[in-house]
Amino acid sequence: xxxxxxxxxxxxxxxxxxxxxxxxxxxxxxxxxxxxxxxxxxxxxxxxxxxxxxxxxxxxxxxxxxxxxxxxxxxxxxxxxxxxxxxxxxxxxxxxxxxxxxxxxxxxxxxxxxxxxxxxxxxxxxxxxxxxxxxxxxxxxxxxxxxxxxx
Amino acid sequence: xxxxxxxxxxxxxxxxxxxxxxxxxxxxxxxxxxxxxxxxxxxxxxxxxxxxxxxxxxxxxxxxxxxxxxxxxxxxxxxxxxxxxxxxxxxxxxxxxxxxxxxxxxxxxxxxxxxxxxxxxxxxxxxxxxxxxxxxxxxxxxxxxxxxxxxxxxxxxxxxxxxxxxxxxxxxxxxxxxxxxxxxxxxxxxxxxxxxxxxxxxxxxxxxxxxxxxxxxxxxxxxxxxxxxxxxxxxxxxxxxxxxxxxxxxxxxxxxxxxxxxxxxxxxxxxxxxxxxxxxxxxxxxxxxxxxxxxxxxxxxxxxxxxxxxxxxxxxxxxxxxxxxxxxxxxxxxxxxxxxxxxxxxxxxxxxxxxxxxxxxxxxxxxxxxxxxxxxxxxxxxxxxxxxxxxxxxxxxxxxxxxxxxxxxxxxx
Numbered sequence: 283x284x285x286x287x288x289x290x291x292x293x294x295x296x297x298x299x300x301x302x303x304x305x306x307x308x309x310x311x312x313x314x315x316x317x318x319x320x321x322x323x324x325x326x327x328x329x330x331x332x333x334x335x336x337x338x339x340x341x342x343x344x345x346x347x348x349x350x351x352x353x354x355x356x357x358x359x360x361x362x363x364x365x366x367x368x369x370x371x372x373x374x375x376x377x378x379x380x381x382x383x384x385x386x387x388x389x390x391x392x393x394x395x396x397x398x399x400x401x402x403x404x405x406x407x408x409x410x411x412x413x414x415x416x417x418x419x420x421x422x423x424x425x426x427x428x429x430x431x432x433x
Numbered sequence: 434x435x436x437x438x439x440x441x442x443x444x445x446x447x448x449x450x451x452x453x454x455x456x457x458x459x460x461x462x463x464x465x466x467x468x469x470x471x472x473x474x475x476x477x478x479x480x481x482x483x484x485x486x487x488x489x490x491x492x493x494x495x496x497x498x499x500x501x502x503x504x505x506x507x508x509x510x511x512x513x514x515x516x517x518x519x520x521x522x523x524x525x526x527x528x529x530x531x532x533x534x535x536x537x538x539x540x541x542x543x544x545x546x547x548x549x550x551x552x553x554x555x556x557x558x559x560x561x562x563x564x565x566x567x568x569x570x571x572x573x574x575x576x577x578x579x580x581x582x583x584x585x586x587x588x589x590x591x592x593x594x595x596x597x598x599x600x601x602x603x604x605x606x607x608x609x610x611x612x613x614x615x616x617x618x619x620x621x622x623x624x625x626x627x628x629x630x631x632x633x634x635x636x637x638x639x640x641x642x643x644x645x646x647x648x649x650x651x652x653x654x655x656x657x658x659x660x661x662x663x664x665x666x667x668x669x670x671x672x673x674x675x676x677x678x679x680x681x682x683x684x685x686x687x688x689x690x691x692x693x694x695x696x697x698x699x700x701x702x703x704x705x706x707x708x709x710x711x712x713x714x715x716x717x718x719x720x721x722x723x724x725x726x727x728x729x730x731x732x733x734x735x736x737x738x739x740x741x742x743x744x745x746x747x748x749x750x751x752x753x754x755x756x757x758x759x760x761x762x763x764x765x766x767x768x769x770x771x772x773x774x775x776x777x778x779x780x781x782x783x784x785x786x787x788x789x790x791x792x793x794x795x796x797x798x799x800x801x802x803x804x805x806x807x808x809x810x811x812x813x814x815x816x817x818x819x820x821x822x823x824x825x826x827x828x829x830x831x832x833x834x835x836x837x838x839x840x841x842x843x844x845x846x
Contacts, residue, residue, distance in 0.1 A: 346748055392757050
């Protein structure tokens with residue numbers, strides 16, 4: 283796996299503080315889990331920002347989801363999941379729980395927006411829906427990887 | 434002809450003014466100076482198709498010829514002309530000088546221009562000492578750019594002299610609990626809700642842990658910039674333990690700071706580590722679930738007053754809370770309810786479920802609906818696992834939208 287291109291220390295991530303943190307990941311128990319089915323034509327996408335946009339250092343990422351619902355991590359319900367925001371990183375292996383670090387932001391409280399602070403420069407963002415165990419659905423529901431310019 | 438001559442184009446020529454000489458004795462068909470072989474002018478760092486901010490610096494490049502100010506007669510020289518939203522002018526006459534034809538007669542090689550939102554074309558044309566294109570003309574490719582509407586500066590509302598805002602509570606340097614009551618004061622101006630354009634009025638914005646934003650555009654709306662668009666004078670916020678800064682900034686009806694801006698001094702507070710938070714958590718199951726302060730539900734699409742198609746996807750936004758399907762009891766979550774063409778139902782009991790009150794119990798955050806042409810109202814409310822709104826309710830503004838009659842779709846630009 284690739285390291286995030288940016289020093290994690292530079293990346294201050296302020297999540298919606300009021301929602302309790304998602305359940306810690308059991309990375310150790312990360313066998314190839316059985317994957318939850320996604321809805322046909324499900325789509326996750328960025329309301330904001332969009333590909334190629336210039337954004338200030340602190341901005342709110344707003345997430346849209348088509349044909350599926352949002353549920354907090356841990357909730358088992360068909361055709362739901364919670365958002366993961368991948369920053370400056372390539373797509374993760376899809377048969378394992380999505381890592382949880384500065385490059386992989388879990389929105390385990392069911393959030394549909396998140397405030398990011400990124401250093402100036404070019405960054406990539408990508409969305410990936412995860413099921414109750416933070417594993418991508420089958421087929422995966424992921425957005426296009428977008429490039430943004432933080433000025 | 435300059436089709437867009439009426440556009441408010443401000444040109445800030447970065448150097449001296451165009452020292453255009455009085456070439457009063459111009460002949461009807463003056464002789465054109467030859468250009469150098471392989472002479473070329475171009476935009477240095479602006480690409481065709483680029484999206485640029487409203488105020489943009491443009492740099493001009495030249496190869497195989499040289500720049501000379503207007504009026505200087507020297508072979509193989511010329512000065513730049515920037516053509517905005519206009520085709521090439523006649524090449525055997527002096528280049529016009531107007532909003533669409535900007536002269537850089539002092540020999541400038543860059544300029545800062547301000548363009549309105551939308552698509553524009555730019556082209557460079559070299560002119561000689563008398564502003565006449567060379568033979569053959571030295572001209573750049575036409576490039577198309579798009580100006581990002583979000584960067585357009587709006588006109589700021591004036592503020593009266595002596596107007597001020599201040600934080601009445603908490604005091605500067607205070608140590609407080611995690612739930613902080615913040616009270617705002619204003620003097621010399623009135624409070625008015627957002628959207629209400631009234632002279633000498635505005636509404637508060639609380640800046641948390643952030644410096645003043647750019648004062649020539651809309652104040653951001655996020656967790657660090659809280660809007661009090663209903664002209665509130667106090668709020669309760671929840672802060673993590675540690676040091677925080679608070680500052681007030683008044684915004685006008687469009688959330689734009691006034692001119693001069695009206696803001697308070699920055700105060701520093703310390704949030705103690707104690708966590709006497711259980712009280713809220715242990716709220717009786719029977720009553721309404723508490724919502725966190727500053728939670729908000731809003732329409733991503735459409736927005737207030739927007740014209741939409743009969744088949745439109747309504748997209749929901751939620752700030753400071755999470756989405757959970759109906760039946761899932763989890764603090765600070767809920768699911769969306771969309772009210773169409775109805776008044777707000779009572780908020781202390783389960784919300785009705787019918788064609789006008791749509792439940793999104795599967796945690797959906799968007800819905801395609803079909804509406805008849807005409808005027809409709811939409812409103813969003815978040816509700817807990819039993820479809821009961823939170824306390825205080827997390828409810829959007831009731832917005833009005835206009836559904837177009839698709840058959841006579843007008844093609845206005």
